[in-house]
Amino acid sequence: MSRDVIAYDLGGTNVRCGLVNEAGEIMFRAKQPVGARPKPEDVVGKMVAMAEQLMGEAAKRHDEVACIGIGSPGPLNSRTGTIVETPNLGWKDVPLARLVQERLKRPTFLENDANSACWGEFVRGAGRGCKTMFILTLGTGVGGGLILDGRLWKGIDDIAGHLGHVVVDPDGPKQVFDNPGSLEALCSATAVIRDARAAAKQHPDSKLASVPAEKIDGKFIEECAVAGDAAAKGLFERLGTHLGIACASFANVLNPEVGVIGGGLSAAWNLYAPSMIREMKRRALPPAGARLKLVKAELYDDAGMTGVAGLALKRALGEL
């Protein structure tokens, strides 16, 4: 008999659900679309239906479902299990953990999606075996998470680990938040697409300019770079340089062993890793820079469910 966890990854488009064992393996999966501007009770209904199906699988294996973990974009309060706001879903102050717990009768815990992914890569992914690491997830924004000496670092009010909000270039562009030149404003997929559209205008001969601006997405930019387009390659080099600046700061302040780069854009590793590693080593104190291994995420979309399952189990056992 194993102690399993029902884990959720709540996104803007789908909510995914997994039955995760103590080793962090996702044994069974389910997925439902959340729909546009959904009511919390409708999403909870879908979450419960998927869980009941997976709990059936657990019962067949004579496994016990010990608790529930929900990974969600923030801002959220992981202590009270409340989503403060999710711009993608249009929710405000939704006590999601309580709503799910009332239906599934299991201790239910809510965690930020980037912290969940960080824990997932730490226990089963690119950070396994290390004690101190960070993650950067390059998506719509730049998520971050931090593990210090084997503990997820959450700070005094549970809002640490926002590595995407470090300042990389104070004169840089602004994204959502009034923090110009933050890692998020420079290195998110949103930012790279913005810069690619500008580059297409500036370089009409570039392959980037061969499609209408609104067709330029992360995948197309990567294609252009792989095909040798100089403007597209330059965007990834700059992405690497900016990531390297931030990673050097993390090395100098925290002296970690591993930095994991995840999220959709991270797949284009060969295009940005050389400039990232070069810039990090240039700016880090030499022993801190020599120690820090920058690596590509291994679990990708599964990191969140694996991680939030592990964190939920730790919380259920009073270890966190």
Add this chain to the structure above:
Amino acid sequence: MSRDVIAYDLGGTNVRCGLVNEAGEIMFRAKQPVGARPKPEDVVGKMVAMAEQLMGEAAKRHDEVACIGIGSPGPLNSRTGTIVETPNLGWKDVPLARLVQERLKRPTFLENDANSACWGEFVRGAGRGCKTMFILTLGTGVGGGLILDGRLWKGIDDIAGHLGHVVVDPDGPKQVFDNPGSLEALCSATAVIRDARAAAKQHPDSKLASVPAEKIDGKFIEECAVAGDAAAKGLFERLGTHLGIACASFANVLNPEVGVIGGGLSAAWNLYAPSMIREMKRRALPPAGARLKLVKAELYDDAGMTGVAGLALKRALGEL
């Protein structure tokens, strides 16, 4: 009877020595010049002579001297007690803790001066009562230290806490190390004096230009600013803005309660604090920015001896 510690603050000009009680109070003090390019054995001789004098004071009080703590500029290896290099003294690979321990027959521990000052402000100074804080010391360089949940954070190789080496403006000037626009390259006393000399040239009507360039030091720049000189005031405002950018990054990544600003330049608090606090609050996630209290150091020169005494006692007791 109290368990006292002999604490040293090894600087480029003087080595100071104190008899520190368990509460972190410096009860007796001594000081000796180190001289130019001194031999390690000569400095050790002076250190031992001062310790013997202070141990006499301890004996009069029937106090026991439990151990020795030495705070020194780095790079150093606090695990082996070896100074790797001190440009100020011209030393390389000096096993200072062992040399002192052989003479004084007490467990002897070496710590980086900024970590020592951080611990001093944490136990008895501007950070007392908090659990998570950082310090920035604005001197020849910018030193840093980090306390996370009551523990001095030293990273995987003992080289964490170099907050002066975070990048603030990647296009900024270079200082010693090839990390342009680091906090140290922008906010050390050295950097502010460099900028003041440039400002004096640019603004010949400024009070800064009323003395020869080589006479412009931190104290004079402060005098000019206090007297209302616009160029000098601008330098402090910019200092505050750069400090605020770095503090926002620390808030977003670590969510600490307190940030202590120490070192010679920090005394001019009223000149740089407004822009520092404004910039930090602008760029920090609102709850992280609201939580972080930026404060002036309280112990100044005594923070190092108080701190290294506390850290040495913890190490002697196996608590660190």
